[in-house]
Amino acid sequence: xxxxxxxxxxxxxxxxxxxxxxxxxxxxxxxxxxxxxxxxxxxxxxxxxxxxxxxxxxxxxxxxxxxxxxxxxxxxxxxxxxxxxxxxxxxxxxxxxxxxxxxxxxxxxxxxxxxxxxxxxxxxxxxxxxxxxxxxxxxxxxxxxxxxxxxxxxxxxxxx
Amino acid sequence: xxxxxxxxxxxxxxxxxxxxxxxxxxxxxxxxxxxxxxxxxxxxxxxxxxxxxxxxxxxxxxxxxxxxxxxxxxxxxxxxxxxxxxxxxxxxxxxxxxxxxxxxxxxxxxxxxxxxxxxxxxxxxxxxxxxxxxxxxxxxxxxxxxxxxxxxxxxxxxxx
Amino acid sequence: xxxxxxxxxxxxxxxxxxxxxxxxxxxxxxxxxxxxxxxxxxxxxxxxxxxxxxxxxxxxxxxxxxxxxxxxxxxxxxxxxxxxxxxxxxxxxxxxxxxxxxxxxxxxxxxxxxxxxxxxxxxxxxxxxxxxxxxxxxxxxxxxxxxxxxxxxxxxxxxx
Numbered sequence: 216x217x218x219x220x221x222x223x224x225x226x227x228x229x230x231x232x233x234x235x236x237x238x239x240x241x242x243x244x245x246x247x248x249x250x251x252x253x254x255x256x257x258x259x260x261x262x263x264x265x266x267x268x269x270x271x272x273x274x275x276x277x278x279x280x281x282x283x284x285x286x287x288x289x290x291x292x293x294x295x296x297x298x299x300x301x302x303x304x305x306x307x308x309x310x311x312x313x314x315x316x317x318x319x320x321x322x323x324x325x326x327x328x329x330x331x332x333x334x335x336x337x338x339x340x341x342x343x344x345x346x347x348x349x350x351x352x353x354x355x356x357x358x359x360x361x362x363x364x365x366x367x368x369x370x371x372x373x374x375x
Numbered sequence: 376x377x378x379x380x381x382x383x384x385x386x387x388x389x390x391x392x393x394x395x396x397x398x399x400x401x402x403x404x405x406x407x408x409x410x411x412x413x414x415x416x417x418x419x420x421x422x423x424x425x426x427x428x429x430x431x432x433x434x435x436x437x438x439x440x441x442x443x444x445x446x447x448x449x450x451x452x453x454x455x456x457x458x459x460x461x462x463x464x465x466x467x468x469x470x471x472x473x474x475x476x477x478x479x480x481x482x483x484x485x486x487x488x489x490x491x492x493x494x495x496x497x498x499x500x501x502x503x504x505x506x507x508x509x510x511x512x513x514x515x516x517x518x519x520x521x522x523x524x525x526x527x528x529x530x531x532x533x534x535x
Numbered sequence: 536x537x538x539x540x541x542x543x544x545x546x547x548x549x550x551x552x553x554x555x556x557x558x559x560x561x562x563x564x565x566x567x568x569x570x571x572x573x574x575x576x577x578x579x580x581x582x583x584x585x586x587x588x589x590x591x592x593x594x595x596x597x598x599x600x601x602x603x604x605x606x607x608x609x610x611x612x613x614x615x616x617x618x619x620x621x622x623x624x625x626x627x628x629x630x631x632x633x634x635x636x637x638x639x640x641x642x643x644x645x646x647x648x649x650x651x652x653x654x655x656x657x658x659x660x661x662x663x664x665x666x667x668x669x670x671x672x673x674x675x676x677x678x679x680x681x682x683x684x685x686x687x688x689x690x691x692x693x694x695x
Contacts, residue, residue: 221687223687226397228394228397228535229455233548233578233579237546237548244683248680248683248687250683258393258397259393277466277469277473280466281466285457295549297605306597306601307662310663313597314661316662341470341474342474342476343470344470359401360404360408362401362404363404363405363410363531366530367381367405367531371686371687371692372533373533373692373694374397374533374534374535388554390616417557418557419616437630437633438630440626441617444617498636501630501634501636502627502631519561522564523543523565527541527570527691532691532692532693534557534693534694
């Protein structure tokens with residue numbers, strides 16, 4: 216029988232552009248090495264999966280506040296350091312272009328092409344008032360149990 | 376002989392309400408799946424274990440400063456994002472209530488009931504001037520060696 | 536045949552003094568327990584490896600900005616919490632001295648003496664415009680593939 220695939224799991228908790236980049240760079244690297252890779256998006260990390268255009272949704276007051284105040288997509292995220300009211304992300308995107316590196320939306324696209332398993336945490340979606348219509352189409356929805364199932368067999372498990 | 380229990384270890388470094396919630400949600404999930412779970416509280420994560428009422432303690436100037444400026448209990452922690460001078464935690468606690476989810480103090484209580492091993496890092500307690508009298512009663516005290524002993528046999532090891 | 540050494544790998548993403556301290560304390564602990572230890576410095580974590588004195592280097596505008604705005608060495612890093620415009624690190628260094636604990640530069644020195652493998656991520660060096668001349672002498676340079684090679688055999692893998 217063939218050897219089992221190695222597993223890499225990442226909890227993406229952070230809503231920062233740089234941290235999400237690190238998560239997706241590791242995930243894409245692991246997928247290229249034929250690991251089975253899962254990124255479990257929870258809390259502010261869910262914003263990486265938001266799409267800017269979506270149907271109008273009925274929301275309560277706090278849910279509207281969160282939706283308005285959180286970054287509206289991966290491309291809109293700020294930096295964990297040196298954000299400078301939005302200048303930091305512009306600087307980073309400029310150097311990414313200059314060095315022919317990949318932007319966060321490109322890294323996410325690549326992860327999908329490599330069959331990285333993108334999961335949105337349903338419990339924190341509820342808390343932040345995010346609905347499936349606001350998130351990308353080809354992702355999965357699950358809770359902490361599904362994450363633990365993967366992670367307990369994982370070779371590399373990270374919380375970012 | 377029966378199979379050995381799976382182990383999950385979490386270093387809780389962060390003193391943010393949302394990050395501590397994530398740590399305790401994962402810990403409680405792992406305990407429910409019969410993992411042996413340890414949360415090693417270090418640096419700002421020690422604040423999750425502080426109790427608001429405690430005997431008056433003799434402290435030096437810097438230790439008093441830290442004690443005054445750090446959140447005085449799990450319930451008093453701020454958010455890692457969108458804290459808005461304390462409005463953020465109020466919003467989160469409101470949606471937690473609305474969705475019948477658990478607050479951080481409730482998650483900590485549940486972890487104790489499920490025999491999650493709560494450890495306070497003695498070295499960083501010294502640095503921040505925290506004394507055992509200020510922390511919850513039913514926790515353990517240890518250093519990095521104890522953490523590494525657990526983690527090197529762990530299936531899921533996270534730094535939060 | 537003798538048993539294989541346990542492996543500990545840490546991705547040091549953070550440029551905060553306290554988080555880097557935690558990373559190096561865990562790394563030194565693991566090395567003392569005879570683990571093979573790797574710290575992979577990426578993004579802001581690269582600043583822990585900067586040396587203050589180095590030859591003048593030719594840099595573009597953005598690279599100069601990053602070099603100027605980022606902490607110029609481990610000793611110059613700020614805190615993740617309670618930084619208070621630089622007062623926080625002074626407080627921490629004061630209590631470190633008082634308790635005969637080790638400062639971050641001392642912890643890094645110890646890690647080198649214990650043969651902890653210090654790696655600078657070449658991809659993010661490019662992005663932030665950091666050159667080998669600016670970093671410590673006795674470190675290695677590698678990309679995400681090298682990290683994943685170590686981590687997939689690791690017993691303890693952390694992202695800090």
